[in-house]
Amino acid sequence: MTTEEKTDSELLLEIKGLRIEGQTDDVWVQIVKGVDVTLNRGEILGLIGESGAGKSTIGLAAMGYAQPGCRISAGEIFFDGVDLRDLRHRERRAMRGIKIAYVAQSAAASFNPAHKLIDQFSETPVQHGVNTREEADADGIDLFTRLQMPNPDTIGFRYPHQVSGGQLQRAMTAMALSCRPDLIIFDEPTTALDVTTQIEVLVTIRDIVEQFNTAAIYITHDLAVVAQMADKITVLRYGEVVEEAATRLMLSDPQENYTKSLWAVRSFRKTADVPDLEPVPLCKVENVDAAYGDVPVLHDITFEIHKGYTVAIVGESGSGKSTAARVITGLLPPKQGQVFYKGEALPPDYRRRTKDQLRQVQMIYQMADTALNPRQRIRDIIGRPLTFYLGMKGKKKEARIRELLNMIELEPNDFIGRFPGELSGGQKQRLCIARALAAEPEFIICDEVTSALDQLVAEGILRLLDRLQQELSLAYMFITHDLATVRAIADRVIVMLQGKIVEQGSKLSVFSPPHHEYTELLLSSVPEMDPDWLDRTLEERKHLSIKSAGQ
């Protein structure tokens, strides 16, 4: 997949001086400020940047499209020699789907749940008159086969909810290919997927681009992914191009400070030594079975969390990580087994727990947006646990709120009167941490606290949590699917699969071989910054499967 192999380097897309404005409160604000992009046939361009950098907006503009509330105010978008902005609406529409296709982030949300996959696949080619219905259906089965979907002959006759997320994302890619477009725009196609599924989709996309010599724009915030996919990378920030270069050059020798900081972001490692093990664990989950109604979710879960320790629980979605947290907090009483806090059995239902028992286990959520009441000011959000648990009032309470705000590195005078809507994503998550700290707990459950945040911001949160742990000797139960986060912050690791604990132990013992089979799969599926990683991993897996077939 190097650029030298591409013989056909004809210019396909050329965007010059693109400016896009977005409307907020009747004022037009520039969100893309003069961006140039060039793309040759058969080439993959990676667009990376944090949220709000304008990646998706530029991606859509490559189709001559601006989202509602946005407008393309200046610039030229040459596609195959034609300026898309000069075309009439109808002509542009004719091009979309046939010449340019788009793959959205969430396939689950982009498919119409009421129609079968094959119907949705064939709609575009039939509508545009490229194929008859029969031809389109046959082509769909062919593409499903090429994309290595299971049962390609019949899978198209299922409804979207009857196939898995990874399969749906591949079906979406097949849909984009239905008219054999010259350019496909992939907008974070694997962000919503588990790592083990992500790798399948990445392989598929790369194969397809090679097979059909299609050009692609690959939009993502994940540097390791873009390193596998792209021939060249453009780094965006605040709607401007920071830097662009060929992938290998960009990875080995970034020029700009911002790019360097993005590259270095996964470098954080917890420094402090592990504290001595106290004889009684802070929190102990013993032989817990749990179910939602009749659907069993957890099977015989047992683990301990000690004071001052960070225990990371990893696993894919549906593995029961969050359910374990719900059992500990008492939101989901277990069918069997018990939860102990400092050696004392906790009542299974949170409604039966005393105020003090509730105070000692605090929780921080994935989506800080929904974890904060939008109609309460910061003063009230942090102040309520102070009054409720500790009976603080008046000046004492105010002083403590300010102290807590200082602890989470937000300037009290500036922030105390604000609503959550006036904070950024990272600041909101900090506020959630402050609210948890206000209860003066010893144990905090962090449920995917960094997965909704940009990497630089997430790193700030991890550092803050680490510092607070050292200052207050807190114990964390850190639920995550991101192994990089585990490497950064965990003392102990628990690996979960389908409601069972597969492996648990200190970080060192879990992350160094010999691994459990599933841990191995999980670890080897995490993309690395090395552009050869995907090829190498595939090669290794092929060897393994040949070996196991030989046995």
Add this chain to the structure above:
Amino acid sequence: MTQQTSTIGESTDAAPPPVYKTSRFKTAMRELKKAPLSAKFGLLIIILYVIAALFAPVFAPFGESEIVGTEYEPWGDKFFLGTDNLGRDMLSRLLYGARNTVGIAFVTTLFAFLIGGVAGIFAAILGGWADQVLSRAIDILMAIPQLIFALLLLTIFGTSIPVLIGIIAVLDSTRVFRLARSVSLNVVVMDYVEVARLRGERLGWITIKEVLPNIMPPLVAEFGLRFCFVFLLISGLSFLGLGLQPPTADWGSMVRDNATLITYGDITPLLPAAAIALLTVGTNFVVDWFLHKTSGLK
């Protein structure tokens, strides 16, 4: 390290600008200026009605049930809008009618929201059997046609004003319950409500501090609409003779009492009806605008 993290946090993670500097009043005035003509018109009508209701004794030339002339006198200098079937001044009764009909409708709607709103939020928060009991009870109440049910209850309990308010409030709270429950259901699944539950907060706190502020916009809009319906229902009941009782001035019964005049081509009996229609239209204009604003449509 602290220094470093905070700068990273700020540089990459820009917060939307705070808006707390402008006062609420100023924001409201600015919004009002931008409001469409229909909304301004609606607001003007509502304000006029409120003034009429509050200062009826000041503006009215005669007393509410004072017989000041002969029956059915035409419009003229002494009686601006003529007199009614008993010789009472029409204009004065219209003004007092505003006070009675609008006032009672307002109080009734308030009660309906208190009952239906609180029950709806409770049902959403508690879920399970509590929700089932409340929702099914409401279903049963709603299964009976409202007007007929109201007529029945009014005949049983009599037609005093407190009874009238009570019955209509209870009957109308069913609609409020459904709305409050359905919008609350979207809020109670939010993590911040879970946080409050896990903190050990009581039902009252969760209802008033966590859920209610977040469902206010649709409730306020619904208040306007329900007010219109209640108002029409009261007028309708009065027209049928089971609403406000004589000699209290009321637009519904005023239409009925003077209905015979229409046969002679006199539009006077239509004036109270027009007053009802105008207020309904005005309120709807304002509600439309409000819904438009809060739903974020542009």
